[in-house]
Amino acid sequence: MKEMNGYRAHYDTLTYTEAQKRQIAQCAAEAADRAKQKSRRNHHAFTKIAAAAACLVSVVTITAEAAGIPTPVSEILAPIFGGSVAQTEVIDKIGHPVDVHDTDNGVTITADAIIGDAYNAYLVFTISRDDGTALLPEGVTAEHLHLGGYSDVSLPKLGSSHGTARFIDAVPGDDEIRYAYFVSSDEPLNKGTAEVTFGALSCWDEETGQSVAVLEGEWTLRFDVDYEDSSISLGGGETFTQGEMTFLITDVCISPIAVRVSYEVDSEVQWSDAPSGQLPEADRRQMERYMENVEILLSKKDGTVIDLSSAGGSIKPGDGKTDCVKSTVFSEVIPLEEMESICVGGVKFALSGENS
Amino acid sequence: MNLTEQAERLAYTYSDAILRLSYTYLKNLDDAQDICQTVFVKLLTEPRTFESPDHERAYILRMAANACKDLLKSPWRQKKCSLESCMEIPAPEIPDGSVLEAVNRLPAAYRAVIYLFYYEGYQAAEIGRILGIPTATVHTRLVRGREKMKHFLEEFE
Numbered sequence: 001m002k003e004m005n006g007y008r009a010h011y012d013t014l015t016y017t018e019a020q021k022r023q024i025a026q027c028a029a030e031a032a033d034r035a036k037q038k039s040r041r042n043h044h045a046f047t048k049i050a051a052a053a054a055c056l057v058s059v060v061t062i063t064a065e066a067a068g069i070p071t072p073v074s075e076i077l078a079p080i081f082g083g084s085v086a087q088t089e090v091i092d093k094i095g096h097p098v099d100v101h102d103t104d105n106g107v108t109i110t111a112d113a114i115i116g117d118a119y120n121a122y123l124v125f126t127i128s129r130d131d132g133t134a135l136l137p138e139g140v141t142a143e144h145l146h147l148g149g150y151s152d153v154s155l156p157k158l159g160s161s162h163g164t165a166r167f168i169d170a171v172p173g174d175d176e177i178r179y180a181y182f183v184s185s186d187e188p189l190n191k192g193t194a195e196v197t198f199g200a201l202s203c204w205d206e207e208t209g210q211s212v213a214v215l216e217g218e219w220t221l222r223f224d225v226d227y228e229d230s231s232i233s234l235g236g237g238e239t240f241t242q243g244e245m246t247f248l249i250t251d252v253c254i255s256p257i258a259v260r261v262s263y264e265v266d267s268e269v270q271w272s273d274a275p276s277g278q279l280p281e282a283d284r285r286q287m288e289r290y291m292e293n294v295e296i297l298l299s300k301k302d303g304t305v306i307d308l309s310s311a312g313g314s315i316k317p318g319d320g321k322t323d324c325v326k327s328t329v330f331s332e333v334i335p336l337e338e339m340e341s342i343c344v345g346g347v348k349f350a351l352s353g354e355n356s
Numbered sequence: 357m358n359l360t361e362q363a364e365r366l367a368y369t370y371s372d373a374i375l376r377l378s379y380t381y382l383k384n385l386d387d388a389q390d391i392c393q394t395v396f397v398k399l400l401t402e403p404r405t406f407e408s409p410d411h412e413r414a415y416i417l418r419m420a421a422n423a424c425k426d427l428l429k430s431p432w433r434q435k436k437c438s439l440e441s442c443m444e445i446p447a448p449e450i451p452d453g454s455v456l457e458a459v460n461r462l463p464a465a466y467r468a469v470i471y472l473f474y475y476e477g478y479q480a481a482e483i484g485r486i487l488g489i490p491t492a493t494v495h496t497r498l499v500r501g502r503e504k505m506k507h508f509l510e511e512f513e
Contacts, residue, residue, distance in 0.1 A: 007455045007459060007475070021368055025364040028392075028397050029359045029363035171425070171463055
């Protein structure tokens with residue numbers, strides 16, 4: 001195309017000056033130096049995590065080299081968990097590549113990677129069309145998609161769980177889309193085999209209120225869940241009083257991706273006999289007293305305070321007391337070394353391990 | 357070679373190429389400059405050996421492309437640019453009805469393929485390796501991209 005000469009000429013004008021290149025080099029060298037120093041400090045501060053990470057890094061390296069194309073886990077997970085240098089470092093340490101796929105009807109679903117901690121796991125899948133043509137019909141967008149079949153990922157766990165999922169379409173009109181699936185379990189997740197069978201990729205038609213299949217097929221994936229748990233437990237046995245009740249903190253479990261606080265209240269929550277599906281005002285007040293009013297504040301070393309008090313969870317009354325759990329996943333990866341403390345109901349847990 | 361010398365070699369050799377490729381994806385110079393930093397810091401903290409200068413260049417362009425895709429996908433994408441770090445690079449003027457305007461109307465994935473083919477001079481198979489997509493997809497995007505551009509250019513007239 002002769003017209004492309006103009007295109008090339010325009011791109012020729014996009015260039016840094018010599019001074020700007022020197023400045024870029026200086027900034028990059030300083031940032032790399034800081035990252036290397038931080039990495040050395042982390043090695044001493046979090047020996048346990050680093051040891052686990054070393055195993056994982058070597059697994060990642062071997063997998064990547066065997067494939068001929070180096071694909072760090074961070075390349076897959078950064079869109080969901082953030083892509084700064086520190087975040088990438090953590091993701092590559094604790095994330096685990098899966099790379100298991102199934103093909104049906106010209107479409108392949110690949111389980112790319114998993115990242116998690118003691119109670120939570122995030123799985124990332126890629127859905128791609130094998131012939132390279134556009135995956136979705138024109139006009140279909142990610143926010144209206146859902147996967148049919150038994151699309152809950154069955155993870156090795158004992159307790160009940162809840163989760164959420166979403167699609168990420170980085171480049172609308174291309175041949176692939178990402179599917180991020182999050183699950184949070186009441187009991188610790190175990191190593192073992194996960195299994196999922198996806199049915200048709202469908203789109204919700206808001207006008208008709210019906211689900212319409214966009215891609216027919218059935219995809220079954222089985223893969224090992226053996227990521228390293230990067231969570232640490234803080235304290236246990238501390239108390240605080242609030243609303244004339246005493247709260248005994250039994251565990252504060254925190255990782256770069258989530259926090260989970262469990263505590264015991266010295267009185268049994270009394271629910272009304274309202275029909276299922278309704279939440280009377282009296283019950284709402286009880287939920288506030290036992291759960292929502294328990295403040296959880298995460299302080300970062302840069303002075304940022306993240307209010308996690310709106311975290312969801314469970315309330316289990318019995319034997320004159322109430323066991324509660326509040327947990328939430330961070331909106332992006334927060335390296336442990338960037339955290340200073342976490343405060344639960346006014347009790348402060350320093351990440352160095354000393355409480356005040 | 358110390359860290360600064362390594363960084364200077366990377367910046368002098370690849371910063372313009374990364375800037376251009378990132379601009380094709382992001383259409384934003386501030387974000388394109390961030391991609392340069394991201395790629396260089398990663399290369400400096402995790403040094404790799406390459407078979408040849410061509411291999412290094414292709415690998416670095418792939419890193420840049422992946423970083424751009426991450427940025428486009430990130431729900432937390434934020435435009436942050438400190439006054440000091442923001443360097444003034446004049447954005448290319450885009451004349452109305454130009455080929456550049458037509459290219460810029462294409463989806464990001466198409467723009468990247470067009471850029472690597474027409475500006476960098478890579479073949480479809482090499483573009484496939486750089487972008488991590490099948491060669492057939494590169495061909496499809498080139499064909500469709502050209503068709504769409506033709507349509508846009510006819511619209512302009």
